[in-house]
Amino acid sequence: MIDTRPEDATPGAQDIGAPDAPRETSAEALAGPRGRLGRAWDSDLAWSFRHSPTALISAGLVLLLVLGAVLAPWVAPHDPFDPGTLNLLNGFTPPLEPNAFTGDTFLLGTDDQGRDVFSTILYGMRVSLFVGVSAVALAMLIGIALGLVAGYAGGVLDAVIMRIADVQLTFPAILVAMLIFGLAKGIIPVQFRDQVAIWVLILAIGLSDWVQFARVVRSATMVERGKEYVQAAQLIGRSGGAIMLRHILPNVLSPVLVIATISLALAIIAEATLSFLGVGAPPTQPSLGTLIRIGQGYLFSGEWWILAFPALTLLVLALAVNLLGDWLRDALNPRLR
Amino acid sequence: MPTTHRKAAAIGLTALLLAGTAIPAGAETLRWARAGDALTLDPHAQNENPTVTLSHQIMEPLVIRDQNAEIVPALATEWAVSDDDPNVWIFKLREGVKFHDGADFTASDAKFSLDRARGPNSNFKELLASIKEVRAPDDLTLEIETDGPNPIMPANLTNLFMMDQQWAEANNATEVQDYAAGEDTFAAKNANGTGPYKLVSREPDVRTVLEVNEDYWGKDEYPLEVTRIEYTPIQNAATRVAALLSGEVDFIQDVPVQDLGRVGQTAGLEVRSRPQNRSIFFGLQSGAEDIASDNIDGRNPLASKEVRQAMNLAINRDAIRQVVMRDQSVPSGVIAPPLVNGWTEELDKLPEGTIEDARALMEQAGYGDGFSIRLDCPNDRYVNDEAICQAVVGMMAQIGIDVNLDAKPKAQYFPLITSGNGETDFYMVGWGVPTFDSEYIFNFLVHSRDGDYGSWNATGFSDPELDAKIESLASNTDIEARDAAIREIWDRVQDEVLYLPLHNQVLNWGLKDSVVAEVDPEDAPKFKTFRLN
Numbered sequence: 001m002i003d004t005r006p007e008d009a010t011p012g013a014q015d016i017g018a019p020d021a022p023r024e025t026s027a028e029a030l031a032g033p034r035g036r037l038g039r040a041w042d043s044d045l046a047w048s049f050r051h052s053p054t055a056l057i058s059a060g061l062v063l064l065l066v067l068g069a070v071l072a073p074w075v076a077p078h079d080p081f082d083p084g085t086l087n088l089l090n091g092f093t094p095p096l097e098p099n100a101f102t103g104d105t106f107l108l109g110t111d112d113q114g115r116d117v118f119s120t121i122l123y124g125m126r127v128s129l130f131v132g133v134s135a136v137a138l139a140m141l142i143g144i145a146l147g148l149v150a151g152y153a154g155g156v157l158d159a160v161i162m163r164i165a166d167v168q169l170t171f172p173a174i175l176v177a178m179l180i181f182g183l184a185k186g187i188i189p190v191q192f193r194d195q196v197a198i199w200v201l202i203l204a205i206g207l208s209d210w211v212q213f214a215r216v217v218r219s220a221t222m223v224e225r226g227k228e229y230v231q232a233a234q235l236i237g238r239s240g241g242a243i244m245l246r247h248i249l250p251n252v253l254s255p256v257l258v259i260a261t262i263s264l265a266l267a268i269i270a271e272a273t274l275s276f277l278g279v280g281a282p283p284t285q286p287s288l289g290t291l292i293r294i295g296q297g298y299l300f301s302g303e304w305w306i307l308a309f310p311a312l313t314l315l316v317l318a319l320a321v322n323l324l325g326d327w328l329r330d331a332l333n334p335r336l337r
Numbered sequence: 338m339p340t341t342h343r344k345a346a347a348i349g350l351t352a353l354l355l356a357g358t359a360i361p362a363g364a365e366t367l368r369w370a371r372a373g374d375a376l377t378l379d380p381h382a383q384n385e386n387p388t389v390t391l392s393h394q395i396m397e398p399l400v401i402r403d404q405n406a407e408i409v410p411a412l413a414t415e416w417a418v419s420d421d422d423p424n425v426w427i428f429k430l431r432e433g434v435k436f437h438d439g440a441d442f443t444a445s446d447a448k449f450s451l452d453r454a455r456g457p458n459s460n461f462k463e464l465l466a467s468i469k470e471v472r473a474p475d476d477l478t479l480e481i482e483t484d485g486p487n488p489i490m491p492a493n494l495t496n497l498f499m500m501d502q503q504w505a506e507a508n509n510a511t512e513v514q515d516y517a518a519g520e521d522t523f524a525a526k527n528a529n530g531t532g533p534y535k536l537v538s539r540e541p542d543v544r545t546v547l548e549v550n551e552d553y554w555g556k557d558e559y560p561l562e563v564t565r566i567e568y569t570p571i572q573n574a575a576t577r578v579a580a581l582l583s584g585e586v587d588f589i590q591d592v593p594v595q596d597l598g599r600v601g602q603t604a605g606l607e608v609r610s611r612p613q614n615r616s617i618f619f620g621l622q623s624g625a626e627d628i629a630s631d632n633i634d635g636r637n638p639l640a641s642k643e644v645r646q647a648m649n650l651a652i653n654r655d656a657i658r659q660v661v662m663r664d665q666s667v668p669s670g671v672i673a674p675p676l677v678n679g680w681t682e683e684l685d686k687l688p689e690g691t692i693e694d695a696r697a698l699m700e701q702a703g704y705g706d707g708f709s710i711r712l713d714c715p716n717d718r719y720v721n722d723e724a725i726c727q728a729v730v731g732m733m734a735q736i737g738i739d740v741n742l743d744a745k746p747k748a749q750y751f752p753l754i755t756s757g758n759g760e761t762d763f764y765m766v767g768w769g770v771p772t773f774d775s776e777y778i779f780n781f782l783v784h785s786r787d788g789d790y791g792s793w794n795a796t797g798f799s800d801p802e803l804d805a806k807i808e809s810l811a812s813n814t815d816i817e818a819r820d821a822a823i824r825e826i827w828d829r830v831q832d833e834v835l836y837l838p839l840h841n842q843v844l845n846w847g848l849k850d851s852v853v854a855e856v857d858p859e860d861a862p863k864f865k866t867f868r869l870n
Contacts (some may be wrong), residue, residue, distance in 0.1 A: 007586070026819065082734070083731040083733075083734040083740075084731065085734075086731040086734075087656075088656040088657065088660050088661070088728045088731060089656050089659065089733070090661060091660035091661070092660065102660070110482030112660070112661070112724055113724070113727055113728060113731065114660070162532055169545050193741075193743070194741050215711045216585075217418035218344075256809060272401075282742070283723070283727055283742065283744070284727070284730060284741075284742055296573075296575050297573070297574045297593065298575075298595055299573045300575060300578050300579070300582070300596045300599045300647055301593075301596050302599075303595070
């Protein structure tokens with residue numbers, strides 16, 4: 001959560017100064033402007049964070065993994081995305097054992113192409129995290145926009161948007177993502193496919209995931225719409241767009257942030273699933289899912305490390321993000337306090 | 338009343354269910370899996386092993402290769418060159434053979450089938466290119482007249498399946514399906530052969546069920562112990578092995594090399610191996626002025642012989658053998674496996690030189706800064722095809738060639754090569770040689786692509802003089818002169834670096850030990866020869 005906060009909270013942060021926007025404590029704490037760090041530290045949310053071992057541990061794990069991914073070019077012993085540096089003879093080296101041909105030793109062993117598994121995981125996590133965060137951002141953008149409009153405008157527009165959402169909900173997200181991916185594969189010329197594969201993944205997962213944001217934002221917006229501060233804003237003649245963005249949005253953000261966190265874990269898993277099925281990241285730019293797909297072929301022959309370490313990383317990453325999301329949901333829900 | 342209705346319905350339903358699953362008494366089912374499915378049931382549309390293998394169960398050629406690769410009778414019982422005319426082969430056909438629908442197999446069906454396979458869209462044209470005319474003087478005699486004597490004619494016919502003329506006419510299937518253009522025909526989904534097994538049901542890429550042909554002419558000659566075949570393509574190597582280990586299938590035709598030990602050590606399972614008569618290699622579009630998949634405008638880097646030599650040197654065949662193939666391959670320097678007439682140890686020598694030599698060649702060709710290109714690869718056809726291609730991506734990177742790998746299932750992959758529209762510039766092919774003679778390789782892979790020859794030659798290479806030499810092989814009866822010509826053609830192919838040879842595969846069949854079968858030298862199991870304990 002920590003890494004996404006500044007980006008996600010930007011609209012809210014700009015809004016803090018506006019005198020006509022009433023806020024709840026939690027929303028304020030989340031927005032956390034720099035000048036009010038002290039108040040943020042004392043806020044309920046921060047207090048809850050400091051006193052929740054789960055939150056601390058999972059935030060630590062996420063931070064560690066994100067740092068590893070971001071700093072991969074400096075941390076990783078090899079660049080697995082540069083095929084020119086690979087030595088095929090290093091293939092299938094077990095962890096911490098010298099290779100029979102080259103004598104090289106690798107912390108977590110190597111895969112079938114002689115790629116260092118540790119480096120590949122770090123680089124693979126970059127792909128996984130980048131796709132996950134971008135896909136959730138895209139889903140949020142679409143979901144919030146449509147949810148606000150549907151909730152605020154009501155009537156026909158609301159009905160149309162929500163029926164589209166209902167229809168999309170009847171398809172499993174992964175199916176929608178595969179459909180989008182398949183379409184893109186047909187449209188994009190082969191030579192550009194590798195370059196755009198990642199963007200198509202983001203698009204595919206983002207488009208399959210916006211509905212839950214739209215639903216939550218819509219219902220929260222409907223509640224807020226009837227409140228006095230909105231009526232006041234309407235009375236002084238502010239436009240619908242301004243009311244939605246500057247008055248309602250900051251007050252419906254907290255559930256969105258909870259969903260976003262949990263969605264992030266799901267998006268990372270969705271990316272892994274697509275790549276595992278062979279429709280995601282190209283094999284020369286493996287993500288965690290691609291690595292698991294490659295490793296799965298060597299389970300029976302005893303080369304367990306190719307599958308085990310990427311799978312473990314994916315598990316820890318998804319679990320930690322999920323636990324953070326769970327904690328955030330509890331912390332933001334006054335009834336559970 | 339409702340009760341009786343329900344009872345009647347129940348009885349009806351049970352009867353239906355029973356009918357649906359009815360298996361003849363004493364049925365011995367063999368559940369067979371391999372990486373890929375047959376591409377079509379049209380026997381002349383795709384000259385490709387999984388397609389031919391499935392056809393071999395349902396349909397039959399005039400002559401067939403047995404487990405020792407000897408040519409033995411199938412639908413023809415005797416064959417010889419005519420005493421009167423050295424250009425004519427006479428085949429005596431087997432008497433009393435019936436197609437699955439009950440029609441008699443006659444010489445006119447054989448003539449129809451061969452003419453069909455010589456016609457447009459056929460993927461077997463090269464094998465029959467020397468034929469001038471096919472005649473059926475009576476019901477059991479077939480005459481094949483060639484342009485000049487053709488000593489190896491019978492060897493060309495071992496995968497040429499016989500169809501029923503009336504059936505083909507009735508079902509609008511007299512023309513071969515245009516597979517590369519994506520055409521679908523009745524004959525692509527149905528089959529009416531004379532073979533030991535009848536088609537019961539087929540869902541492409543999912544499941545094909547065959548049942549024994551009770552009226553098969555050879556039921557006393559062959560064991561025919563397998564009475565039902567369930568064929569399931571399983572592309573994923575681990576899933577395929579898991580299916581064999583768990584007993585879900587009885588026979589997998591391609592045990593992944595990494596799992597040979599595991600399968601061999603499992604009680605009740607056995608691995609049977611044999612060097613395959615098949616070369617794996619890469620093709621390069623060297624003939625075109627410019628190619629689409631590179632980043633160089635107006636020129637074709639692959640047209641430069643130095644570049645091709647550099648690429649040939651850059652491939653580390655030993656590393657591929659040791660790591661990707663786990664010693665289940667024999668690195669090769671020529672695209673002919675050793676069983677083929679015309680192969681010599683000298684031809685098969687691996688290119689000599691270091692990676693520095695390769696870089697120097699790139700420099701010399703004016704591509705010192707390298708270029709980028711796409712490599713097209715199948716991912717469900719050859720042993721570890723995708724992993725090999727990935728390894729080659731790394732090897733090419735070492736001489737500055739930035740390769741984008743596009744691996745796809747063979748059903749989408751092979752049309753890139755056979756369509757003849759220059760859809761691929763750098764591609765992987767595995768070529769088996771059913772005739773055991775170099776001429777077959779030249780006809781398909783070296784001769785310029787025209788209506789009759791070169792249907793798998795996507796290199797764009799064309800030399801009319803060499804073409805003439807290749808065509809003359811068919812009618813050259815002087816064995817020594819013919820071998821000399823073969824040698825000359827090979828020297829030219831090697832000198833041009835037309836292809837980048839990689840290795841010859843080793844076949845590894847995984848079977849339940851209750852299934853007794855010898856590994857077929859062409860990797861085309863003939864289930865009629867299988868025995869069950």
